[in-house]
Amino acid sequence: xxxxxxxxxxxxxxxxxxxxxxxxxxxxxxxxxxxxxxxxxxxxxxxxxxxxxxxxxxxxxxxxxxxxxxxxxxxxxxxxxxxxxxxxxxxxxxxxxxxxxxxxxxxxxxxxxxxxxxxxxxxxxxxxxxxxxxxxxxxxxxxxxxxxxxxxxxxxxxxxxxxxxxxxxxxxxxxxxxxxxxxxxxxxxxxxxxxxxxxxxxxxxxxxxxxxxxxxxxxxxxxxxxxxxxxxxxxxxxxxxxxxxxxxxxxxxxxxxxxxxxxxxxxxxxxxxxxxxxxxxxxxxxxxxxxxxxxxxxxxxxxxxxxxxxxxxxxxxxxxxxxxxxxxxxxxxxxxxxxxxxxxxxxxxxxxxxxxxxxxxxxxxxxxxxxxxxxxxxxxxxxxxxxxxxxxxxxxxxxxxxxxxx
Numbered sequence: 001x002x003x004x005x006x007x008x009x010x011x012x013x014x015x016x017x018x019x020x021x022x023x024x025x026x027x028x029x030x031x032x033x034x035x036x037x038x039x040x041x042x043x044x045x046x047x048x049x050x051x052x053x054x055x056x057x058x059x060x061x062x063x064x065x066x067x068x069x070x071x072x073x074x075x076x077x078x079x080x081x082x083x084x085x086x087x088x089x090x091x092x093x094x095x096x097x098x099x100x101x102x103x104x105x106x107x108x109x110x111x112x113x114x115x116x117x118x119x120x121x122x123x124x125x126x127x128x129x130x131x132x133x134x135x136x137x138x139x140x141x142x143x144x145x146x147x148x149x150x151x152x153x154x155x156x157x158x159x160x161x162x163x164x165x166x167x168x169x170x171x172x173x174x175x176x177x178x179x180x181x182x183x184x185x186x187x188x189x190x191x192x193x194x195x196x197x198x199x200x201x202x203x204x205x206x207x208x209x210x211x212x213x214x215x216x217x218x219x220x221x222x223x224x225x226x227x228x229x230x231x232x233x234x235x236x237x238x239x240x241x242x243x244x245x246x247x248x249x250x251x252x253x254x255x256x257x258x259x260x261x262x263x264x265x266x267x268x269x270x271x272x273x274x275x276x277x278x279x280x281x282x283x284x285x286x287x288x289x290x291x292x293x294x295x296x297x298x299x300x301x302x303x304x305x306x307x308x309x310x311x312x313x314x315x316x317x318x319x320x321x322x323x324x325x326x327x328x329x330x331x332x333x334x335x336x337x338x339x340x341x342x343x344x345x346x347x348x349x350x351x352x353x354x355x356x357x358x359x360x361x362x363x364x365x366x367x368x369x370x371x372x373x374x375x376x377x378x379x380x381x382x383x384x385x386x387x388x389x390x391x392x393x394x395x396x397x398x399x400x401x402x403x404x405x406x
Contacts, residue, residue, distance in 0.1 A: 019135075022189055023148050027124075031151075032178075033121060034064070034242065036159040036162060036175050037163065037172075037175065038060075039160050042246070042255075043171070043172045048107035048110060057247075057371075058371070061370060063114045064366070065118065065367045066118025067118035067125060067363055070090070073122070073356070075353050075359075077206060078127045078131075079198070079350070080203055080204055083134065085196075087127050088187060091123065092120070093120025094123075097115075097120055098177075098180050100116065101114055101117060128148070132144055145337035145338075147277055160258065160259035223342070223402060226399075226401060227343040229398055230399060232362040233394050234366075235336075235362055237328055237391045240370040244384050246258060248321065249261065252318040254318065269326055273334060273337075276288060285339075288335075289334075289338050289399060290400070293395045296327060296388070297392045328388060369391070
């Protein structure tokens with residue numbers, strides 16, 4: 001007998017608020033897994049890598065690298081077996097990685113667990129984009145994505161503070177059990193409420209020849225290639241700031257209060273995502289993205305001058321660092337949802353594959369930029385500022401070669 005969810009090729013929708021909240025929770029699981037670790041980095045460095053404290057940053061970057069690699073599989077798998085079951089499989093892998101991280105006795109074992117956790121996180125991070133594409137298109141899709149990305153950006157407002165509270169009770173290992181609890185809530189909600197959105201007749205078998213053909217079609221699109229490169233540069237800026245933020249703030253004496261300052265950054269940056277949700281239907285995705293990167297070029301140029309002239313020096317210079325950090329995270333919140341929607345605009349028939357290719361290449365590429373910059377940390381904002389300015393400048397130039405969607 002045919003399952004009720006597969007009778008019609010037209011996907012059924014949950015109420016808009018519940019659907020958006022569920023997708024936002026899945027995105028928040030990934031954001032929480034990154035940002036809740038920030039206050040744990042000094043303790044991890046002291047416990048597992050006292051001889052090279054910068055290596056503790058790798059706890060963040062290997063998670064992102066694992067997530068990038070996982071997206072190569074998550075999208076095609078969702079095209080083959082459906083969106084819902086792919087997300088559930090990813091969440092289970094995520095939970096296993098989190099449990100192993102809680103048990104790690106060396107930095108190497110912790111990094112391996114984080115890579116596995118990130119590999120599993122690829123599904124709840126990327127497959128919802130294909131799921132949204134199943135139900136929406138064009139600027140309507142961008143608006144839904146913008147609200148999801150708003151949560152993704154605002155979760156850091158609470159994650160470091162919550163992480164610090166958990167660390168106070170149970171040490172940094174307790175944070176991993178919080179990851180498990182967070183993921184299980186999302187898994188149960190998805191299992192009980194979300195219908196499958198990909199009809200059986202639209203699924204593509206997980207066969208090497210079909211995967212290769214799909215990847216070739218996706219990468220054969222000039223627009224997809226350009227938007228993927230822009231996303232790579234955007235993620236590189238955010239990853240670099242994330243990996244260095246705790247150490248940067250510590251230079252200015254902001255240690256115990258770091259989670260609160262980081263929360264304020266996230267809240268202020270989140271207003272940019274609200275701006276995007278309000279104006280994307282009127283201004284269009286491409287225009288907003290270009291304008292945002294132009295503003296980041298201006299912001300980072302000013303910051304570079306301030307750093308080189310010595311104006312950004314402890315303790316008074318913290319105000320400049322704080323304001324500039326807000327612009328970096330605001331840039332991410334405004335552009336990422338739009339860039340995802342732009343890349344997938346003409347790829348509805350290959351939504352899962354497109355989401356995988358775009359996310360995997362942009363995430364792995366960003367880690368290859370961010371990790372070396374993070375290891376160059378020298379007690380000043382200079383490496384991070386230079387990387388941000390360079391990436392925003394290149395992104396702005398590349399956007400000028402893209403076509404304005406209808």
